[in-house]
Amino acid sequence: MTTPTVSPDTVGVLFMAYGGPETLDDMPGYLADIRAGRVTPSAVLEEITNNYRQIGGRSPLPEFTRAQVDATMQALEATGRPLKAYIGMRHWTPWIEDTVRQMLDDGIQKAVAIVLAPHFSSMSVAKYQKKIKAGLEMHHGHIDFEFVNQYHTEPGYITALAQRVREGIQSFPESEQSDVHVVLSAHSLPVRITREGDPYADQLLESARLVAQQAGLNEEQWSWSFQSAGRSPEPWLGPQLDEHLQALAEKGVKKVVSVPVGFVSDHVEILFDIDIAAQEVARELGMTLVRPPALNTDPLFIGTLASVIERKVASL
Numbered sequence: 468m469t470t471p472t473v474s475p476d477t478v479g480v481l482f483m484a485y486g487g488p489e490t491l492d493d494m495p496g497y498l499a500d501i502r503a504g505r506v507t508p509s510a511v512l513e514e515i516t517n518n519y520r521q522i523g524g525r526s527p528l529p530e531f532t533r534a535q536v537d538a539t540m541q542a543l544e545a546t547g548r549p550l551k552a553y554i555g556m557r558h559w560t561p562w563i564e565d566t567v568r569q570m571l572d573d574g575i576q577k578a579v580a581i582v583l584a585p586h587f588s589s590m591s592v593a594k595y596q597k598k599i600k601a602g603l604e605m606h607h608g609h610i611d612f613e614f615v616n617q618y619h620t621e622p623g624y625i626t627a628l629a630q631r632v633r634e635g636i637q638s639f640p641e642s643e644q645s646d647v648h649v650v651l652s653a654h655s656l657p658v659r660i661t662r663e664g665d666p667y668a669d670q671l672l673e674s675a676r677l678v679a680q681q682a683g684l685n686e687e688q689w690s691w692s693f694q695s696a697g698r699s700p701e702p703w704l705g706p707q708l709d710e711h712l713q714a715l716a717e718k719g720v721k722k723v724v725s726v727p728v729g730f731v732s733d734h735v736e737i738l739f740d741i742d743i744a745a746q747e748v749a750r751e752l753g754m755t756l757v758r759p760p761a762l763n764t765d766p767l768f769i770g771t772l773a774s775v776i777e778r779k780v781a782s783l
């Protein structure tokens with residue numbers, strides 16, 4: 468039994484994110500965790516390591532996560548409630564299970580858990596939540612957790628993305644702006660999830676429609692695409708960004724703004740998959756592709772996180 472370090476009324480706020488390698492040496496272990504222990508073929512290891520090398524040799528995700536957490540906790544100070552922030556990663560350190568252990572050691576009795584991913588899926592958010600339960604079981608402890616399952620229609624999140632869309636369009640000369648086509652995207656998942664009744668794809672489209680509407684786009688000015696499908700033989704949700712760009716080019720589109728709505732910070736799926744791989748496809752197709760910055764610590768997005776957390780804290 469350890470001595471509590473927090474007052475009994477302190478509410479823990481557990482922020483969870485995907486996790487990312489801090490050096491290229493972490494890659495084999497990181498991929499082994501993502502691939503649930505399946506051996507990573509050496510060609511795949513080499514390819515993904517090379518992708519990370521091209522974005523600076525490490526993932527910026529841990530740093531952005533810390534900045535988002537600090538900013539959100541600052542915004543939550545106004546509530547006057549005693550809160551303590553924790554960070555747990557799904558696929559790398561600090562592991563969610565270890566953070567849960569730290570929360571138990573600190574004497575946390577009540578907590579809110581939120582994933583830095585706005586859309587619910589059995590293959591994403593639910594897996595993070597299972598890790599919390601595994602951590603509690605592993606360390607024989609109990610914490611009353613309130614889970615934030617999704618926040619994909621929150622006004623601040625939608626407005627922040629609509630601003631990114633407008634910013635992207637306005638980066639083109641005024642005379643060209645009416646020709647710009649906006650592609651909203653998110654991480655693909657295996658097609659089987661929709662058969663299983665997973666809400667992920669519907670929630671993404673709901674966010675996308677709200678963003679397009681708020682940015683003042685008509686149906687011809689935007690479209691949906693998945694991106695970053697995993698390397699497994701089963702079919703993944705599409706169209707994939709590269710084939711979608713090809714289809715748009717065939718329709719005569721020459722100017723594209725790419726706004727990934729499923730990611731809330733810049734990391735490899737954006738910095739490599741869009742800024743390097745999709746850019747190359749666009750260049751080959753004679754297109755100009757603009758990708759405004761991810762939400763990162765955008766005050767509207769941070770305000771959204773603070774607001775959904777505050778509502779859960781109030782219900783504890």
Ligand SMILES: C=CC1=C(C)c2cc3[nH]c(cc4nc(cc5[nH]c(cc1n2)c(C)c5CCC(=O)O)C(CCC(=O)O)=C4C)c(C)c3C=C
Nearest residue numbers: 485501502515584588590591654696697698699734735736
């Ligand atoms: C909604 C689901 C997923 C999100 C969001 C997501 C984000 C995300 N992914 C990476 C990096 C990698 N992901 C990889 C594989 C992979 N990712 C998901 C789902 C989401 N990822 C799945 C289902 C899979 C397949 C896992 C499997 O069993 O094979 C990989 C491995 C290589 C590959 O298969 O492409 C990497 C690397 C980041 C950085 C990220 C950011 C939030």
Ligand SMILES: [Fe+2]
Nearest residue numbers: 485501654697
């Ligand atoms: Fe992934």
Ligand SMILES: [Fe+2]
Nearest residue numbers: 654695697736
């Ligand atoms: Fe991925």
